[in-house]
Amino acid sequence: MDDRDLQYQKYKAILVNYLEEQSEQTLYKGQQFSRKMIEQKISPEEAVSLHVSVLEELFPDIPEPLKNSYDFLLEMMIGYGFAYREHQSLRSRQQQLESEIEIAANMQQTLLAGDKPEVPSLEIGAISKPAQKMSGDYYHFVQDENDCVSVAIADVIGKGIPAALCMSMIKYTMDSAPEQRMQPGAVLENLNRVVEQNVDPNMFITMFYGLYDPRVHSFYYAGAGHEPGFFYDSQKDEFEELFTRGLVLGVSKKTSYQEYQRVLNGNDMVIMLSDGVTECRSTNGFIERDEIVALIRKYIHLSAQEIVEEVYRELERLQEFELRDDFTLVILRREV
């Protein structure tokens, strides 16, 4: 007996059973059988045809009009079969796309995951979570032979794959001009040129770039329209905004970026973030920057890495575990 016969016999048995007594149990069996049929890729028109042929065997004297009506039903179901098969084919294509994106996302992770530098007297915490599979946020650390640590945070306006592609470009540009690393303003000017030349005019990138020199305990930085970070003054126990002046990357060919400097005393912190942090939305509306500060303060006794993780955890919970934008938070703290 081949599959088809077996299917026929099984269907017939269940149907006969149901015709004898209309029990819920038999209907349940029918439901399970239909699931099996779907697994075996039986299309709707085949299911109808199966039913009709069983009926014809059970009731050889089916009235002619009724018999004809089944032919009509079969014709109707062909259209549904069409839609069903298209759905299946689209589904397998979606699976294929998803696995491709998965691979790309893994590639991106290896590209981005710059090792967190180990520098005496400086504690670093960093977290970056994509809203979708691929991130349009970027952060990267570089440590040079003098233990100077540079940190870049960028946010491509937009999400997903286009943003991620654009972001790889930032990474390559940064890697190709190592001699500029000590001058935050020049780094951004160079990037601005590259972005302006290569990126679609309606795509923008905001960026914050800073460099910490442990020999003089100074943090030099510049920003290109990026969400302002915070500076924590431990002596005053106060958070201030890290204001920067500078246009978003890619808007105008000739833009200069002002450079700023802060001296870090023991326990002072520099906090950098992407707008995915401040644009977290809870049921009560946007989360205010004050609330971010309050969250950091709440965990200030922990290590820098623990702080960023705890802040992320709380904001994730506030948004009911649904990130709307890529989320990046970096903290540098001078150890005492």
Added chain:
Amino acid sequence: MNIQSCVEVRNEWDIVKARQSGRNIAKELGFGTVDQARITTAISELARNIYLYAGSGEVAIERVENGGKLGLKIEASDSGPGIKDIRKVMEDGFTTSGGLGAGLPGVKRLMDEFTIDSKENEGTVITSIKWLR
């Protein structure tokens, strides 16, 4: 045995004619009711494409044999505007919303073999076969 038919397609009635002769031939060749309905739907779609996009053309249906296998072959041809991007029309989801009905990928799935040949401004020939199991 030499079964064949050729229907000129100029209006919607001709679509029905093409369907009818396809169904008759499918029945004669011994196709079951489900396959008959599938073949007819495929013919219907191809004839409708001719009517909608080329204005006129023809649908030829014939019996084919290959290594003891028996089958039904549909050949739909027209000298219409042709298809610019064949890959695109063979993509799922491309034509369904545009009113083409099931679209060519759907026809391809209903049948066993499917070839399409089209040149811009010259026309389109679609050949499709269903084998008798």
